[in-house]
Amino acid sequence: MKQLYFIFVVVLCMATGCGSKKDASGDSDQHIFQIDSVDRVTGVQRMQVSRTNQDIVCNGKKYRLFIDRSPSDSLKKVKSDAGIFTDNRIVLKIARENGTTLFSKTFTKQNFASLIPDRYLTHSILEGMVFDDEKTSNSKNIILAASVSIPMTDLYIPFSIIITPDGKMTMERDEDMGDLPPLQGNGIN
Numbered sequence: 001m002k003q004l005y006f007i008f009v010v011v012l013c014m015a016t017g018c019g020s021k022k023d024a025s026g027d028s029d030q031h032i033f034q035i036d037s038v039d040r041v042t043g044v045q046r047m048q049v050s051r052t053n054q055d056i057v058c059n060g061k062k063y064r065l066f067i068d069r070s071p072s073d074s075l076k077k078v079k080s081d082a083g084i085f086t087d088n089r090i091v092l093k094i095a096r097e098n099g100t101t102l103f104s105k106t107f108t109k110q111n112f113a114s115l116i117p118d119r120y121l122t123h124s125i126l127e128g129m130v131f132d133d134e135k136t137s138n139s140k141n142i143i144l145a146a147s148v149s150i151p152m153t154d155l156y157i158p159f160s161i162i163i164t165p166d167g168k169m170t171m172e173r174d175e176d177m178g179d180l181p182p183l184q185g186n187g188i189n
Contacts, residue, residue, distance in 0.1 A: 046071040066093040082152035
Protein backbone atom coordinates (compact mmCIF):
# COMPACT_ATOMS: atom_id res chain seq x y z
CA MET A 1 0.00 0.00 0.00
CA LYS A 2 2.88 2.37 0.81
CA GLN A 3 4.35 1.73 -2.65
CA LEU A 4 1.03 2.48 -4.32
CA TYR A 5 0.74 5.74 -2.37
CA PHE A 6 4.36 6.67 -3.29
CA ILE A 7 3.75 5.96 -7.00
CA PHE A 8 0.55 8.03 -6.89
CA VAL A 9 2.42 11.01 -5.34
CA VAL A 10 5.24 10.77 -7.93
CA VAL A 11 2.76 10.65 -10.83
CA LEU A 12 0.81 13.57 -9.35
CA CYS A 13 4.01 15.64 -8.99
CA MET A 14 5.05 14.87 -12.55
CA ALA A 15 1.63 15.76 -13.91
CA THR A 16 1.51 19.11 -12.13
CA GLY A 17 5.15 19.92 -12.90
CA CYS A 18 4.87 19.16 -16.61
CA GLY A 19 1.37 20.48 -17.10
CA SER A 20 2.13 24.17 -17.43
CA LYS A 21 2.48 25.57 -20.92
CA LYS A 22 5.62 27.48 -21.75
CA ASP A 23 5.70 30.27 -24.30
CA ALA A 24 7.23 28.89 -27.52
CA SER A 25 9.33 32.02 -27.93
CA GLY A 26 11.00 31.50 -24.54
CA ASP A 27 11.42 34.02 -21.77
CA SER A 28 9.86 37.33 -22.78
CA ASP A 29 12.54 39.28 -20.88
CA GLN A 30 15.34 37.67 -22.89
CA HIS A 31 16.25 39.51 -26.07
CA ILE A 32 18.98 39.06 -28.64
CA PHE A 33 20.13 42.52 -27.60
CA GLN A 34 21.10 41.35 -24.07
CA ILE A 35 18.81 43.75 -22.24
CA ASP A 36 19.73 43.49 -18.57
CA SER A 37 17.08 45.67 -17.06
CA VAL A 38 14.18 47.95 -17.84
CA ASP A 39 13.42 50.79 -15.46
CA ARG A 40 9.79 50.27 -14.47
CA VAL A 41 9.15 54.01 -14.02
CA THR A 42 10.92 55.49 -17.07
CA GLY A 43 10.98 52.41 -19.34
CA VAL A 44 14.68 52.98 -20.11
CA GLN A 45 16.38 49.75 -21.23
CA ARG A 46 19.98 48.90 -20.33
CA MET A 47 22.32 46.29 -21.80
CA GLN A 48 24.14 43.83 -19.55
CA VAL A 49 27.54 44.71 -18.14
CA SER A 50 30.13 42.70 -20.04
CA ARG A 51 33.74 42.12 -18.97
CA THR A 52 36.51 40.33 -20.84
CA ASN A 53 39.91 39.67 -19.31
CA GLN A 54 42.11 37.49 -21.51
CA ASP A 55 45.67 36.78 -22.55
CA ILE A 56 46.36 37.44 -26.23
CA VAL A 57 49.34 37.05 -28.55
CA CYS A 58 50.28 39.43 -31.34
CA ASN A 59 53.36 39.06 -33.50
CA GLY A 60 54.86 36.59 -30.99
CA LYS A 61 54.40 38.91 -27.99
CA LYS A 62 52.01 38.26 -25.10
CA TYR A 63 49.55 40.87 -23.85
CA ARG A 64 46.73 41.07 -21.30
CA LEU A 65 43.47 42.43 -22.75
CA PHE A 66 40.68 43.91 -20.62
CA ILE A 67 37.37 45.11 -22.11
CA ASP A 68 34.56 46.43 -19.91
CA ARG A 69 31.20 47.45 -21.42
CA SER A 70 28.83 49.24 -19.05
CA PRO A 71 25.62 51.21 -19.57
CA SER A 72 26.22 54.88 -18.78
CA ASP A 73 23.46 57.08 -17.39
CA SER A 74 25.57 60.18 -18.14
CA LEU A 75 25.34 59.62 -21.91
CA LYS A 76 22.35 60.84 -23.90
CA LYS A 77 19.53 58.28 -24.13
CA VAL A 78 18.64 56.80 -27.52
CA LYS A 79 14.97 56.63 -28.53
CA SER A 80 13.41 54.37 -31.17
CA ASP A 81 10.13 52.58 -31.81
CA ALA A 82 11.50 49.73 -29.65
CA GLY A 83 11.88 52.02 -26.63
CA ILE A 84 14.39 54.22 -24.86
CA PHE A 85 17.91 52.88 -24.39
CA THR A 86 20.92 53.76 -22.27
CA ASP A 87 24.10 54.09 -24.32
CA ASN A 88 27.30 52.28 -23.30
CA ARG A 89 30.88 53.13 -22.43
CA ILE A 90 33.59 50.63 -23.23
CA VAL A 91 36.91 50.67 -21.38
CA LEU A 92 39.77 49.04 -23.28
CA LYS A 93 43.10 48.31 -21.59
CA ILE A 94 46.00 46.38 -23.06
CA ALA A 95 49.03 45.55 -20.91
CA ARG A 96 52.36 44.15 -22.00
CA GLU A 97 53.64 40.88 -20.54
CA ASN A 98 55.72 42.84 -17.98
CA GLY A 99 52.56 44.61 -16.75
CA THR A 100 53.19 48.04 -18.28
CA THR A 101 50.31 49.66 -20.13
CA LEU A 102 50.43 49.53 -23.93
CA PHE A 103 47.05 51.18 -24.45
CA SER A 104 44.14 52.46 -22.36
CA LYS A 105 41.05 54.33 -23.52
CA THR A 106 37.36 54.73 -22.72
CA PHE A 107 35.16 54.65 -25.83
CA THR A 108 31.70 56.04 -26.50
CA LYS A 109 29.90 56.12 -29.84
CA GLN A 110 31.18 59.70 -30.25
CA ASN A 111 34.64 58.24 -30.89
CA PHE A 112 33.19 56.83 -34.13
CA ALA A 113 31.29 59.99 -35.13
CA SER A 114 33.58 60.81 -38.06
CA LEU A 115 32.86 57.37 -39.53
CA ILE A 116 29.06 57.31 -39.08
CA PRO A 117 26.41 59.43 -40.83
CA ASP A 118 24.70 61.80 -38.38
CA ARG A 119 21.29 60.23 -39.05
CA TYR A 120 22.60 56.92 -37.64
CA LEU A 121 24.69 58.38 -34.83
CA THR A 122 21.64 60.00 -33.24
CA HIS A 123 19.70 56.72 -33.11
CA SER A 124 22.47 54.27 -32.26
CA ILE A 125 24.43 52.99 -29.28
CA LEU A 126 27.93 51.60 -28.85
CA GLU A 127 27.02 47.92 -28.68
CA GLY A 128 30.23 46.00 -28.17
CA MET A 129 33.93 45.36 -28.68
CA VAL A 130 35.83 42.07 -29.01
CA PHE A 131 39.36 40.90 -29.79
CA ASP A 132 39.69 39.87 -33.46
CA ASP A 133 42.02 36.88 -33.23
CA GLU A 134 41.88 36.11 -36.95
CA LYS A 135 42.83 39.61 -38.13
CA THR A 136 45.45 39.97 -35.37
CA SER A 137 47.12 36.68 -36.34
CA ASN A 138 47.60 38.03 -39.88
CA SER A 139 48.95 41.39 -38.71
CA LYS A 140 51.71 43.02 -36.66
CA ASN A 141 49.01 44.97 -34.80
CA ILE A 142 46.36 44.12 -32.21
CA ILE A 143 42.98 44.38 -33.92
CA LEU A 144 39.62 44.61 -32.19
CA ALA A 145 36.14 44.60 -33.70
CA ALA A 146 33.57 47.10 -32.43
CA SER A 147 30.01 47.86 -33.45
CA VAL A 148 27.61 50.76 -33.22
CA SER A 149 24.02 49.63 -33.66
CA ILE A 150 20.44 50.78 -33.67
CA PRO A 151 18.97 49.07 -30.59
CA MET A 152 16.75 46.00 -31.03
CA THR A 153 17.43 45.80 -34.77
CA ASP A 154 19.94 43.97 -36.91
CA LEU A 155 21.24 47.29 -38.23
CA TYR A 156 24.83 47.85 -37.08
CA ILE A 157 28.05 49.38 -38.34
CA PRO A 158 31.19 47.30 -37.73
CA PHE A 159 34.59 48.87 -37.07
CA SER A 160 38.17 47.73 -36.69
CA ILE A 161 40.27 49.29 -33.95
CA ILE A 162 43.97 48.85 -34.66
CA ILE A 163 46.56 49.17 -31.89
CA THR A 164 50.19 49.27 -33.04
CA PRO A 165 53.08 47.70 -31.05
CA ASP A 166 53.98 51.18 -29.75
CA GLY A 167 50.41 51.86 -28.52
CA LYS A 168 49.07 54.09 -31.30
CA MET A 169 45.44 53.67 -32.33
CA THR A 170 43.57 53.99 -35.61
CA MET A 171 39.93 53.18 -36.34
CA GLU A 172 38.29 52.30 -39.61
CA ARG A 173 34.86 51.27 -40.76
CA ASP A 174 34.68 47.65 -41.88
CA GLU A 175 34.95 47.62 -45.66
CA ASP A 176 32.69 44.57 -45.96
CA MET A 177 29.71 46.58 -44.69
CA GLY A 178 28.79 48.38 -47.91
CA ASP A 179 26.26 51.24 -48.00
CA LEU A 180 23.86 51.80 -45.13
CA PRO A 181 20.17 51.47 -45.92
CA PRO A 182 18.03 54.59 -45.49
CA LEU A 183 16.29 54.97 -42.14
CA GLN A 184 12.51 54.85 -42.23
CA GLY A 185 10.87 58.04 -41.05
CA ASN A 186 8.40 56.23 -38.82
CA GLY A 187 10.88 53.58 -37.68
CA ILE A 188 13.03 55.91 -35.60
CA ASN A 189 11.81 58.80 -33.48
